[in-house]
Amino acid sequence: MRSFRSLSARLTVQFALLFAVAMLGVTAALSTLIAGSASRKVESQLQSSGAVYDRLWQSRARELQNAAQLLSRDFGFRAAVATGDQATIQSALGNAAARLHVRTAFIVTADGKVSAIGASLPRKRALELWEPLDAGQLTGVTVLDGKPRQLVAAPIMAPTLIGWVVFAADVDKREMRSLERLSAIPLNAAVLAFSNGRWGEGSGSMLPLSRDSASLAQRHVGSSAAFEMNLGRKTSIALAKPLPAFGEGESAILLLAYPKEEALADARKLQLALAGMTLLGLLIVAFATWRAAGKITQPLARLDDAAGRLAQGEHVQVKVRGTDELARLATSFNEMVGKIVEREQRITQLAFNDVLTGLPNRTMFQQQLDHLFRASEGNGGMFALHCLDLDQFKVINDTLGHPAGDALLVEAGNRVQQAARGHFVARLGGDEFVVLQTIGDDRDAIDRLAREILSTMAQPVGIDGNECVPSTSIGIAIAPQDGAGSETLLRNADLALYRAKEAGRGTYAFFEESLNERAQQRRQLESDLRLAIERNEFELHYQPLFDLEQNRICSFEALLRWNHPTRGMVSPADFVPVAEDTGLIVPIGAWVVREACGRAATWPDDIRIAVNASAVQFHRGALHETILRALADTGLEPGRLEVEITESIFLEGGEATLRLLHSLRSLGVRIALDDFGTGYSSLSYLQSFPFDKLKIDRSFIQNLLTRDGASAIVRAITELAHALNIETTAEGVEETAQLVELRSHGCSSVQGFLFAEPMTAGDVEQLFQRGGDVETAQNVA
C-alpha cells in the first residue's frame, strides 16, 4: 500500500479490497449454505431411497419366505427330504425357484447334507450356512459364488427339524435398476457383502468398486449422514445402509450413490450466479470507490499542486469549494500563502532596509551600486556617490541620549530622502548616509543636489524639546572616473567627506586624486612612525624662553623632531596629527618626557624644561605615571618640569581631566596653557584650574604691531594673568619692536627666533658653557 503515489488509487484499492473481503465472505458463506443445502437435499433423497430399498428388500424377503415356508411344509417335500429322495427334492426346488425367479435354491439338512440347484454350492460353503441356520437365522445377505445373495430360509420340520430350504435370490443389476427407477433422483445403487474376509460385490451401475471405496462405505455404515466417495473418476455423494447379513462375521451394505456433479448441478448454477453477482458488485464498488476517492482527493491534489508551486516561489491561491474540512484547509492554505508572502517581504525589507529609518541598508546600497556600475559599463553613463555625515552627531548622542540620537537620524533620513527625491538614498550605519545620483552631461547637477541636501539638513529640528541645527558634510565621488569599483568609489567618497570636514564642516567636497595620494602618504607615514620609535629616529630640539624680568634664559621648550631616514626632517605638523589619530602619540610622548627630563637634569638648576602634552596622551596615555617615572628616573626636580597643554584637552574628560591636572600639580609639576587666545579661549578654564603660565598664541604677537586691538588683547591677557598670579609667555617673538611692546605690557617671558631658534641638546650644552647667548639676549632686551 505504501508504494501508491496517489491517495485516490490507495483509497480505491483499500476500499475495494475491504468490500471484496466482505463480499467474498458473504459469497463464500452463501455458497457454502447452498452447497450444504444441496448436500442435505441429496442426503435426504438418498435416505428416502434407502427407505424405499428397505421396503423393497422386505417385500422380496417376505415373498421368498412365504414360498419357502410353503415348500417346507409340503408333506411330500418333507417326505422327500426326510427320505433323501433327491429327484423329488430337485424337482420341487426347481419348481419353486422358477416360480420365484430365483436361480439358486438348496436344502441344508439338519445333519449337514446339501441338495442344491442353480449355483454350484460346495459342501463346505453349505455347511458354513448350517450354523446360522441352526441359530435361527432365516434371512440375510451372504456371498455365494462370489456374489452377494439375499438368502431366505425356512425350516423343514418332519416333525423335528430335519433341514432348511433356502432360496438365494440374486442381488443383481436388474434388482438395482428397479430400485434406481423407483428413486426420485438418478442414483446408483449397489449391495456389498463381506464374507470370508472378502468383498463380494453386488451389482449396480457404479461397479466395480475399488477396495478403498468399499472400506469407505463400510466405515460410514450405520451413519445416516451422506459422505463423498470416488466412483470411477467422478465424486459421488453416497449413503451406506446396513443390510442384515446372514452369517456371523458377514456384513452387507446397501450403497446408494449420486454423482456429485449432477446432485449439485442446481447448486452450481446458483453458485455461479452468486459469483457473477459478486464480481459485478466488486466492479461497481471499485468504480464507485474510485469516483468517491477522486472527489475526496481532487481538492487534495489541487492543494498538493499549489504547495509544490509555492515551494518554487510562486504565490498561488487555491479555489475554495464548499465548507468542509478540505475547504477549510484550502482557506488556511491561502491564508498561509498570504502570510508567507508578507513574511518574505518583511524578510526582504529587513535584509535590505535599515530598521530605524526604513531606508535601504548597506547590502541594498551595495547591490544598487554594483547595478549602477554594470549599467554605466553598458551605456557609458556616470553617476555620483554622495557620502553624508552628520557633524557633531556623537555629541548629540552623548548629551541628549540615544533615543534623541535615533530621532535625529530618522529626521535626517527623511530630509535626505526629501532633498534627493528620485535618487537612491541609503543609510550605511551610524550617522552615515549615501545618495546615488545618476547624471548626464550636466555636472552641475551634482553641486545642486549637494547644496540642496546641505540646506535641507540645516533646517532646525526639535528633539526632546531641544532645538538643534544639524550640520552635514558631504563627500562626493563620481563614477567611473573616481573609482572603477564600488569599494574604491566608496573609499574615495569617504576621503572627499574627510576633506569636507577638514574644510570646516557643513560643506561638500569632491574627491580629487591628491586626496588619495594624501591618504596614501598618511598610511605610509603611519607605518614609518611605528618603526621610528624602534629605530630611535626621534630627537628633541630645545627652544629657549627668555625671562624679561631676570633678563636671562629661564626655560627651554622641548620640541620633537623626526629625522626620517629618506625624507629627512619631518615637521611635527605633518606627523603629530597622524600619531594622535593612531595613538602612537602615547609612546612617543612618553619618550619625549623621559628624554626631556633626562636632558634637563644635566642643566643648571634654575633652568626649567617645558614639554607639550597632547589631548590623546592626557586621556589615554597614563600621563601621570609617565611623568612620575621620568622624574624618578632622572632625578629632575618636579618644579623644573612644565607641562604645556592646550584647551582641547577640556573638550572631553571633564572632571577626570581636572583631577589629572591637580594630581600633576600635587607632584610639583608646573602646568602651562599653550596657544592661549585661539580656539574657545574660555575664561572658565582659568577659573577652574590655577595654571602656572599662559602662553600667548603667536598669531597675536605677529599682529601685535600691525593690527589694531592685538596689542590691547595681549595687554588684557597679561593683566588678567597678572591678576590671577599667572606667568605669561609670548610665543613667536621675531622682532625687537615686538619685544619692546611685550615688555611694556608686562609679559613674563618671551620665546622666538629673536632670541634663539630651537637647538640641539649639544648646542644647549655649548650655550651653557659659553654663557654668551644669555648675554646676547640681554643685549637684545
Place this chain on the structure above:
Amino acid sequence: MVRFTFLVLALVSATPLEAAPLTVRVVDPSGRPVRDAVVTLDPAAATRAPRPGGRFVVSQKDLQFHPFLTIVPVGADVSFPNFDPTKHHVYSFSSAKRFELKLFAKDQSRTVHFEKPGVIALGCNIHDGMSAFIFVTDTAWTARTNAQGVAAFGNAPNTAGRVTVWHPYLRAPGGSVEQNVGPGQRNLSFSVRLRPPPSMPMADY
C-alpha cells in the same frame, strides 16, 4: 462348527471290570439341568442287549402325543391310540422307522413295530404342533435324565466306553453328542445347547 463344552470329572475305580454306578449329568450352557435327554452307554468290552420286544403306547390326546419321549428296545411294538375327537395323520420320516398312520379316527389304534435302533420323530401331518419321539435302543444301558438332568446306570461295566447324549432339541448334527469314558470314570457331565422347542405355527422370519 458344533460348539459345546464338556466337563469331565473322572473318578478312578479300583476294579475296572466290576459293575459300578455311572452317573451322567447333562446341563445347558448356563448350568441348568436338561431333562428328557437320552443317555446311552456303549462299553467297549461288553454289550448287553436289552430285553427285546414289549408293547408301548404313544397316545394322541388334546392334539398332542403322550408321552413326549418314549424309550423302547429293539423289536418293541408301539401302539398309537387316538383319544382326540379329530383325526390324526401320524407319520415318521425317521430312517429307523418310516411309517404313516393315515387319518385314523377317535379311539382307533394302530401298532407299529420298531425293529431298528434309532430315533423316530413322530409328527402329525394335520397338526404341525404335535411332536413326540421314540428312542429305539439296542442296549440295556440307556437312560433318560430326570428333572435334575441326571441319568444313572446302576450296573454299568467299569470299562472304557462311549457315552452318547441325545435330546430332541439338541443343537448338533444328528441331535446327539458323545464322550469317551475311561475305565473307572464314574461320573460324566455334558453341557449341551438346545434349540427352543418348535412352536407352531412357525413364526415369520
